[in-house]
Amino acid sequence: MDEMQLYTLWTQKATEDKDLIEELASIKDDSDAIKDRFYRNLEFGTGGLRGTIGAGTYRMNIYTVRRATQGLADYVNGSYKNGSVAISYDSRIKSDVFAKAAAGVLAANGIKAYIYKELMPTPCLSFAVRALGCSAGIMVTASHNPAKYNGYKAYGADGCQITLDVANIVINKINSVDMFEGPKYISFEEGLANGMISYIGDEVIEDYYKNVLAQGIHTDLVKDSGLKVVYTPLNGTGNKPVRTILDRIGVKDVTVVPEQENPDGNFTTCPYPNPEIREALELGLKLSKEVKPDLLLATDPDADRVGIAVSSGDDVVLFSGNEVGAMLLEYICEERTKLGTMPKNPIAVKTIVTTKIAAAIAKNYGVELIDVLTGFKFIGEQIGFLEEKGEEDRYIFGFEESYGYLAGTYVRDKDAVVASMLICEMAAYYRTKGMTLIEARDRMYQKYGVYKHMLGSFTCEGITGMERMKEIMTSLRTNPPKSVGGLSLVEFSDYAASVTKNIKTGAETAITLPKSDVLVFALENEATIIIRPSGTEPKIKVYYTTTGKTQEEATALYEKLDAEFRTILGF
Known part of the structure; x- marks a missing residue:
């Protein structure tokens, strides 16, 4: 059936939802609206x-x-x-x-x-x-x-x-x-x-709560740490479970953003209820400048992601998902090693687009780091492989750059509840050592080097959007750029073709992960550009990694890469 025939069928059959009935009636003379729906x-x-x-x-x-x-x-x-x-x-x-x-x-x-x-x-x-x-x-x-x-x-x-x-x-x-x-x-x-x-x-x-609490390392220190938190569930599901867990570990000074406390699917205060986006956190940031907490926590509507910002004088500093994930990995490794609770042959898991600093941290503590395709289910899958061998206790942490984290094997998806608990515990622990999370982050960079990670998203909506995304990926696959931002291409990986090519030697190496529409451009100076179509939104996503001796140096290089790559993509 064509779009008009389907539309007619729906006017006859879709009679159980008054909202649908009204919508169908409202577009009866709008062929474009009908086509877009059918x-x-x-x-x-x-x-x-x-x-x-x-x-x-x-x-x-x-x-x-x-x-x-x-x-x-x-x-x-x-x-x-x-x-x-x-x-x-x-x-x-x-x-x-x-x-x-x-x-x-x-x-x-x-x-x-x-x-x-x-x-x-x-x-x-x-x-x-x-x-x-x-x-x-x-x-x-x-x-x-x-x-x-x-x-x-x-x-x-x-x-x-x-x-x-x-x-x-x-x-x-x-x-x-x-x-x-x-x-x-x-x-x-x-x-x-x-x-x-x-x-x-x-x-x-x-x-579930008992399993979350079992992932704590220094929860006994939290209640006397004086930790102060501002929290926003962004009108989603996190309000009750996150506050319950924080209360149970002793975080009593929690101020909730009132406009975003209760469930509201209209998300009137944050059109994009995504803790990755600053706009979603504006009310929390404003409240934080008044309350002056140690940190701001923000969970997304289904509470599998959490973002944070940390007070610094009169300012509030946003942390990236890569930074929080790396800091949690460092905290878990360092403290479990000190306490003697690190399992034999420990394993951490991250996605291929997630920060490279994780490899340096894992190496420092003798942790095996497994890279998987983008999507937390691939992290959960690795836990399942360990469980089949009776070795699930080897898993200590998994994370992805898009604000998803999981400690423990009681669930197989990212969990903002346990992440919120561990972030607060980590902040409380460092607070007892006279350090803010900003200072702890700086200590990590001094130890392993500065890694800058930025995400670019390019929207391709409507009927033509999907075709445009395919054309972009095909073009890059066929004609990968020889250099970007003044840095030469060293290695090119095509996860759909399951092959990595060394540009200098021409040697090819097989990629053993499942096929996926992902391209990786490895450049000089450890810089990387990864591009993939989103699996859930009409977007092309670009992940940049740059390194430097300072944040300023790494940021300047990112800006050069981003400017030229946007031109290559046609945005």
Whole structure:
């Protein structure tokens, strides 16, 4: 069917949601609006669904959610006997509606659905999958995207986001499901009544808290440290769990940003509820200048990411995800080594776009560092490999540059709750030693050298956006630049072709990681440019690494690289 035929079908069939009915009526004479909603299906990618909330095949709504869930249900029923699925959801618009729609499909397919009584963070979903012995999990969230988006992340029985192989199986099953006639469905209330849907009990949440607290190293020092914190959950799910954990370790002086304390899917105070972006932290930064805390914590809507800023006189200094991750790795390694709690043959894991300083830290403490593809599920996958060998205790920490961190193996996704706890514990510990986090960061750079990491994002929205991203990647793949910013290309890696080429010798080395649409340009002076299309947003992402004796030197080099590479990309 073409777009107009699909539109007509939806006006006849999509009758359960008044918002969709009104939206469809409002665009009846707008061919461009109709085309944008129906020119393709919302794809179930390697991590699940994500898209704009609204009517149509290319939107997040109860019908696209039911269709995706039917595909997931077919996979579960084909792979497990007496299958069950855990479900959680965040504060986004219609998150609870989509979660209940998914539960209704699972229940109709004879699959037991466990759902939290209220919104809960992504790590709590991962934990519930494992704690309840479920076959799969669903987290309804669009993470840190703007308010118009929602999404749906699928998890395997290990509590990790589904692997590429499983995702492909689920995608094939979804593709065979008719939008309206295909999904089996009963109402949420009927599922509760017949026992196919149950609420997740408080004992699971308490068990999660106990596992988080078990990751502490110096929590005994926190209550007497005088640590002062400003916190913002950015109107998401972090408010209760983060504050609960901080209270339990003794951080009593916590000031919450009032405008961003309660759940609000409209995110009226921060159009981009992403702790990576300064705009999202403005209210927290303003409050910090008044309160003068030791640090500002900010978690994203599904509380799997956390960003920080540190007070410095009358100013507040933002830290990058790379810096926080590296500092946590250094803190964990240094203090566990001193205390004698470091496991034999310890392992840390990071993604390929994450700071190179981690390699220097790991080497210093005799820690094996594993690099994986971008996406925290690949970090979770490494924990699973260790678990299969009965060696999960070797894992000490994993992180990615986009503000995702995990200590412990109780969940298999990034966890802003445990990260918030460890960041506060680290700050409290250094405070007892007369150091701020800024001074601790400077000490790390003096020890290992200055590494500058910056992220560039280039938006390519609409029908033509996907084609533009493909054209950019094809061009760079075919004709990699010989130099950028005055630095010659030393090595070129194409993760889709699984090969690294030495530019000087022409020698090629196989890349053993799974194929991925990622290009790496290794330049002189340890500078690196990595480019990849986002898997969740209509963006090309560029990761820059520069080094120098000082921050100023590394920053100046980054600015040269960024200016020239933007020209190469055509932005």
